[in-house]
Amino acid sequence: MFLQHLTELGLENGMKEEEITRTKIINWLNLTLGILILLFGSVFCALSGRADIIIPTLAEFVLVICSMILNAQSKHLWAAFATYAGQCASVLYFGLLLREHLELDCMVVYLLIILCLIFKDRRSRLLGFLAGIAVLVVLETSSYFPALLSPVIVDLRTHIIFRSAGILGVVFLIVSVFRTYVESNDDNPELKRSNAKLELANAELERVNNYKRLFVAEVTHELRQPLHVIQLALEILRKRVESEPQFWTIKDHLDPMWAANSNARNIINNVLSLAEIEQGTTRVASDVFFDLIGVLNANIAMSRGLAAQAGVTLQLLPYTGIPGALRGDRDILVQIFTNMIGNAIKYSDPKTSINIAVRKQGAYYLITVGNHGRTISTENMARIFDPFVHGKSTNGSLMESTGLGLYLVRQWLEKMGGSLSAESERGYTAFTAKIYLEEASIANLSLAELPQMKVTQEMINVFGADDDMMCRSMMEMHFKMMPEYRYTHFQNGEELLKGLMKETPDIILLDWQMPEMAGPEVLKKLKSSGLGDIPVIVTTGNGLEESRRHILRSGANGCIVKPFLADELIREISRVRSHTGSQLSFQG
Incomplete structure (x- = not known):
């Protein structure tokens, strides 16, 4: 209890945790240094027979007592200066006296460390730093000025005792001080409260970020679906305008509609890309061959x-x-x-x-x-x-x-x-x-990248599952305009699986989000029913990279984000079929 009372001298109600820690460190330094001075001075007198150490030892001990008194009187800055002065004086005096037996130069590093612990302001730390450097200079140059303080000459046994006692004393001093610092920080309630607040803030930020990510994904998904239908319809109209003269009169009306739809598509893509960059999501590169x-x-x-x-x-x-x-x-x-x-x-x-x-x-x-x-x-x-x-x-x-x-x-x-x-x-x-x-x-290059070449291949049988009626209708109209494809559509995953029991297609276009048996469950059923070899391209309105990765990890062979152009879909079909071993040939 008495020891605890000494280490808590100068503590007052309302002090900040940082000030409490600094005050305790000063008390521990003085207490430890006082004990070491008395022990080391007594051992030194007994072994060397020199009585001239008594006065300097008592002077340093008095300085230690004064420092603790200043701390008790709440004069913490003066106590810190007195403590640091006592530390410097001890290192300097015993370093000069025992320079033949102890190398206390390293203690200067210790001085430079503790000045950061006991001084708060920059000016005090600068003065302490200069004092520590001055002690180092004197110790290093003392051999050139032997008149400063004649070193002690002792026999080998006493030399070993001095050296061992000095090392133990230094270790004890360092451990006692840093033990106080570590314990103060470990038990620091203010620090714990700050850490707890930071953890709560991080958890809240993570929660908000997840909500934002889900919001962006859901909103863009809902926007992409109607844009996809509009884009498919506009593509059909543009192709008919090019090939059928009776539609030429609407050509001037199609351009602004196409421009508005393309602009909306680009805005959605950019917003999603920005969200992924802010999250630090690394996009998986589509390493393909192209023109x-x-x-x-x-x-x-x-x-x-x-x-x-x-x-x-x-x-x-x-x-x-x-x-x-x-x-x-x-x-x-x-x-x-x-x-x-x-x-x-x-x-x-x-x-x-x-x-x-x-x-x-x-x-x-x-x-x-x-x-x-x-x-x-x-x-x-x-x-x-x-x-x-x-x-x-x-x-x-x-x-x-x-x-x-x-x-x-x-x-x-x-x-x-x-x-x-x-x-x-x-x-x-x-x-x-x-x-x-x-x-x-x-x-x-895949066949889709070679439009100038004449492609010879058998009819490609495509099955498609999508719960949106307009999307199914537009897709069917597109495939009807391409004679090399036969397209059969289903309104959900369950109907698709029933259709697969009757006929095996060359490729499946699968909407990822459907109310009855969505994409993930369909992929599992395909694997478990022995139909896992049929190539599957997932169509989705979720453009986030993590969603694309999840889809591919789930077993899909490809993924295309709505709204997509018909040419983009054909290109993806060609890429997937060429990677899954389908036999395609072309001739120039």
Whole structure:
């Protein structure tokens, strides 16, 4: 109890936990140092026969007592200075006296550590640091000035005792001080409360983040389904306009509808991509073979309706040296080109042309999209790649957009080892995407990437399950326009399984979310019933990467996110069938 009372000298009600810890450390330092001074001084006198150590030892002991008295009187800063002065004096005195037997230079490191424990303000720590360095300098130079304090000369036995006692004393001093520091922090209720609050805050943030993720996924899923039906219907109308003269009169009405639908699709994709980037989700790259020029032309064709609405034209400039087959992440390239071309359309002057150029630079490919419009100032050039930054249209008004396109493009390119740069001068702005792509043989391309070749194959039998009646109807109409496909649709997973008992298709298109036997259960039933060899492509309105991974881990051979173009579906069917061993042949 008495020892505990000594270590708690100077503690007052209302003191902060940090101040309580610092006060206890000062008391422990003084108490430990006082005990060591008395013990070590007594042993030294007895073994060396030198009485001149008594006065310095008593002086240091008095300094220790004074420090504890100052602490008891709540003069904590003066107590800290007195304590540190006593520590420095002990190290200096015994270091000089016993320099032939003890190496107390390392104790300077100890001095520098404890000054951080007992002093709070920077000025006090600086003074303590200078004092510690001064002690080190004196100890290191003492051999050149023997007159400072003559060292003690003793026999080997006494030398061993001195050395052992010194090491034990130093260890005891260090352990006692740091034990107090560790225990104070372990038992620190304020620290525990702070940690508890942080844990609760982290749990709440995680909960909110999960809700946000689920909200984004559910809302975008609900938006994607009607957009998917609209896009399928618009595709059918566009194809009929191209082939049937009686539909030519509605062509001018289709372009704005197609543009609005494409824009809505791109906004949803960008919002989901931003959510995944914020979560730190690493997207699984779709490492496939593709035709770069074909991908660019497809993007240009898809953007023509939007361009027509803005009164601009799109043109792919002449190119040379671009291989017919490349390998890389085709899906992300489609999103990159969609955002770059869409951005150029938004900020172009009417009745101008958007130029799209592609060239090879070593192992990299540079795709540049340039448009005529307002020049981007140097100040704004540094901000255009930040999220939610909106530029101004040609008439100076703030452009209506999410402000995510360029930010996402740069993020995607950097993850692929590429970059995005921009130049703007005299009313012409050009963005250049630098992408690493691996050159491949044209024989690696899937049939969907080779539209110019005549494909010879048997009829492909497709089964589809989707609970949305409009979606089933639009899909059926699409497949009827492609004579090489036969399509049979079912309204849920249960009906699909019944149909499989009568006939085995070449491939299954399976909606992931259905009220009666959804996608996951259908995949399990297929495996358990011996039909697991039939390729399955899952169609889903959930565009999150983690959802795509889950679908593929569940046993699906492919996954395509709504709304998708008919060409994208055919490409995925071709890719999946070529990877699952279906026999396809083509001839030039």
